[in-house]
Amino acid sequence: MKQINKLLVQSKVFFICWCVLAAFGTYFCMYAFRKPFTSGTYAGLALWGIDYKAILIIAQVLGYMVSKFIGIKVISELKASGRVKLIISLILFAEVSLLLFGLVPRPYNFFFLFLNGLPLGMVWGIVFSYLEGRRFTEMLAMGLSISLIVSSGILKTVYFIVHEWFPMISEFWMPGVIGLFFLPLFLTFVWMLSVIPEPTETDKLLRVERVAMTPADRQIALKEYGFGIFLIGLIYTILATMRDFRDNFSVEIWNEISPNWNKSVFSITEAISGIIVLAAIACLSLIRNNIKGFWGTQYLIGLGLLMSGGSTLLFHLHILNPFWWMLLVGMGMFLAYTPIQVVLFDRMIALFKIKANAGFFVYICDSFGYLGSVGLLLYKEFFMKNLSWANMLMQFSYLLAIICLLLLVLTAVFFNRKIGSKGHFTETLNRNV
16 A cells, blocks of 8 residues: 555556556546446336336436536535545445346336436546646546547446346346346545545646635636636537437437347547547647647637538438447537536646635536426437437437537627736746646
8 A cells, every 4th residue: 555655656667557447447436337238128117108218318418517516515515524435335335236126126216227327427526626736637537538439338337248148137236137137346446536636736736726616706706707608508408418319329229220230339439539539638638838728729629510410411412321420420519518527627727826616517507408308308218209210319419510619709898808807916826837
């Protein structure tokens, strides 16, 4: 243990590798408690005239959304001493809910997926609190970024493999079983997070010290940057809604666009996307100047939006096959989505010297993002019953590219004025940094 602590302090390479692995593993395991149930089809089941799988997804996303709203306060005020206890408690609560989902007969068991989502929404903020405010935050967050992209696809493959091994386990018990399988791994990775040293004085100088916020701190931050946060939040809401839709109904989409698809396609497409996004985020970490880093992040978001909309157009024109469309539309979406979550607000705090932490801003965006996911599911069920899942994803991709690019331009104008209002001193300081 002493040797590990010594290496974490003395070796940058070891420190980066340790943080990347710890963050990736912790968040990957969180997905094992959240996503496997979506691999089931629950064919022929309905409740209140709504497809039962949609009911289950809506229930969990509602819980996840409520968790994000709670997290605005809890994560922004979280102190380092309470992180381990909180994250373990949240996961244990989620696992018990999954076991009750299998135990309680349908249709009453859908409520336990709401309870399952209720704690899980705060896990991201706890993990990122170990990584933010450091010289290499973008690089350290690569593990978290890659986990966001690849976890769901890999866990779908795990679900199918386990179900083939144990066909007697029903769709309702599978989520709880997979959660139990990943619980020891989760605890191991949480321990890895817990031994990460706090940011150094150099980190605080370059990226600003991250503190537990008070209500007054939150009010000041929103008063000064609220409109910019609102614009970013709209972009993030649309991206999060599309991400959840594509993820939750990927099985149905593949059934429509390529009936003979291979079950390993989830792992392949998400792994390729993850590598590309990983490389892009890593490049941002090489930019020490906070102004350039802030703008570089927005350029990457714009590139992702163009890729997502452009690939859909090419698929619509029959230039791309289903595999390349699902790969590129997902890659573009994550190139836009991931930087907002792990880079943009960290750079913003460093650039404008805000007394805040990134979790506060991300959770504002996240809460409305999942509200959008629920709204889309309900709209699809009540007003778009005859529309195919694939066509809905295509329409969403077009709207995503057009609306979000316009919002991104407005965001750039707002923050450009803010940077200008800080004067020559701030510009010089950030150039030197």
